[in-house]
Amino acid sequence: MPTDAAAGAAPAPGGRRSWGRRAVVAGLAATPVALVAACSGGRSDGSGASGAGGAGAAKTSAAVVTVTPAGGSQKADFTQPVKVTVAGGTLSSVTVTGPGGVLVAGQLAADGTSWTSTGKLSSGTGYQVATVATDHAKVQLKQQTSFTTGAPAKTFVGVFTPEDGTTVGVGMPVSIVFNKPVADQAAVQKAVTVTAVPPVPVVGHWFSSTRLDFRPEEYWTPGTRVTLSLRLKDVEGAPGVYGTQAKDVAFTIGRSQTSVADLAAKQLTVTRDGRVTQTWPISGGSPQHTTWAGKMVISEKLLQTRMDSQTVNLGGEYNIADVPHAMRLTTSGTFIHGNYWAGTSVFGSANTSHGCVGMHDVQGAGSPSTPAAAFYNSSITGDVVEVVNSGDQTVASSNGLNGWNMDWASWKAGSAV
Numbered sequence: 001m002p003t004d005a006a007a008g009a010a011p012a013p014g015g016r017r018s019w020g021r022r023a024v025v026a027g028l029a030a031t032p033v034a035l036v037a038a039c040s041g042g043r044s045d046g047s048g049a050s051g052a053g054g055a056g057a058a059k060t061s062a063a064v065v066t067v068t069p070a071g072g073s074q075k076a077d078f079t080q081p082v083k084v085t086v087a088g089g090t091l092s093s094v095t096v097t098g099p100g101g102v103l104v105a106g107q108l109a110a111d112g113t114s115w116t117s118t119g120k121l122s123s124g125t126g127y128q129v130a131t132v133a134t135d136h137a138k139v140q141l142k143q144q145t146s147f148t149t150g151a152p153a154k155t156f157v158g159v160f161t162p163e164d165g166t167t168v169g170v171g172m173p174v175s176i177v178f179n180k181p182v183a184d185q186a187a188v189q190k191a192v193t194v195t196a197v198p199p200v201p202v203v204g205h206w207f208s209s210t211r212l213d214f215r216p217e218e219y220w221t222p223g224t225r226v227t228l229s230l231r232l233k234d235v236e237g238a239p240g241v242y243g244t245q246a247k248d249v250a251f252t253i254g255r256s257q258t259s260v261a262d263l264a265a266k267q268l269t270v271t272r273d274g275r276v277t278q279t280w281p282i283s284g285g286s287p288q289h290t291t292w293a294g295k296m297v298i299s300e301k302l303l304q305t306r307m308d309s310q311t312v313n314l315g316g317e318y319n320i321a322d323v324p325h326a327m328r329l330t331t332s333g334t335f336i337h338g339n340y341w342a343g344t345s346v347f348g349s350a351n352t353s354h355g356c357v358g359m360h361d362v363q364g365a366g367s368p369s370t371p372a373a374a375f376y377n378s379s380i381t382g383d384v385v386e387v388v389n390s391g392d393q394t395v396a397s398s399n400g401l402n403g404w405n406m407d408w409a410s411w412k413a414g415s416a417v
Helices: 187-192 371-378 408-413
Strands: 064-070 083-087 089-097 107-109 114-116 127-137 140-148 154-156 158-161 174-179 191-195 203-208 211-214 225-231 236-238 241-243 246-253 256-262 265-271 275-283 295-298 300-308 317-328 336-339 357-360 384-388
Touching: 064 127, 064 140, 083 089, 089 107, 089 114, 127 241, 187 191, 187 203, 187 211, 187 236, 191 203, 191 211, 203 408, 265 371, 275 357, 275 371, 295 408, 336 371, 357 371
Parallel strands: 154 241, 256 384, 336 357
Antiparallel strands: 064 083, 083 114, 089 127, 107 114, 127 140, 158 174, 174 211, 191 225, 203 211, 225 246, 236 241, 256 265, 265 275, 295 384, 300 317, 317 336
């Protein structure tokens, strides 16, 4: 699974930075303000000011404008609002502008002596503040200051599955694992959306404080285009801990392939696009080491891999360095894989494994004609293998990408929004 830890000071590649709503403060002048360099709290030199006096006389405004964050700040707190106050007059216009000319919304006080932003600032971003104030003699003061917000001290990211640009099976959920616990699950979930074309309702479910999955009620329709939109930048997932990601991830649902591993019949039946295309003899978990039952999504494909019983708390039962054509079904270690160390007569007649589903294969994974190789080559991540008649309980929905074992009402109950 890819880790996308975009820097706090800039959006991840392919992302869109969110600057806040484009807005003009009610009651303030909408005309552009002339840009005149000045420090926060300074006075104008009278240039361009209007007021009483002889023809051509330049007047100095008595108004004094203060902007917070102060002009020139390089690490301003992006969680705090911009505040503008005036002494000796009233504010005629305040605009706070981010990159691309996007304005930050704000509110003018009833007495006209202060303005406070209501739109959110973004971290690691430069802003310009243009103000026009008028003193009691109607002489204007025009100012412009600028500041840059700092990056958050503590951040979190989400590691997502599947990867951008991939084609996956009809059972593939969107799964996000966060590198730090999320306390405000509603805020984080609101910043993550999953949409489909053609459209279908997609709902999120929290398995824990660090894992959020999304799926529709039924398997995806083949050909569906799915987009995961992460808008986590500056979202406070836990007190003082902010997201950094702002990007889109898109993947495509391929053909429909689902399989049923019947451990009573010791046979794997493969159905593609509504038609049975393969049947293979198999061997499942023995009575002492039964195989989980239920719908399991292929989450990983490995041409060859080591399988060591020590990693699944089975002591020194086995340690095979080159298990061929292995496809992961659970996080806890259930695979459907090739088996070259058992006699061919085992497959279709006896369940002898330590919990995996085995198929006849050859050492080295070099023959494309074996049942294990044929099934491996016809499968993609996101395909579903349903195990029935195993003598074991249904696999936990959180054990792998196996949320399909949860009914729709229970799935929706795990949403924070």
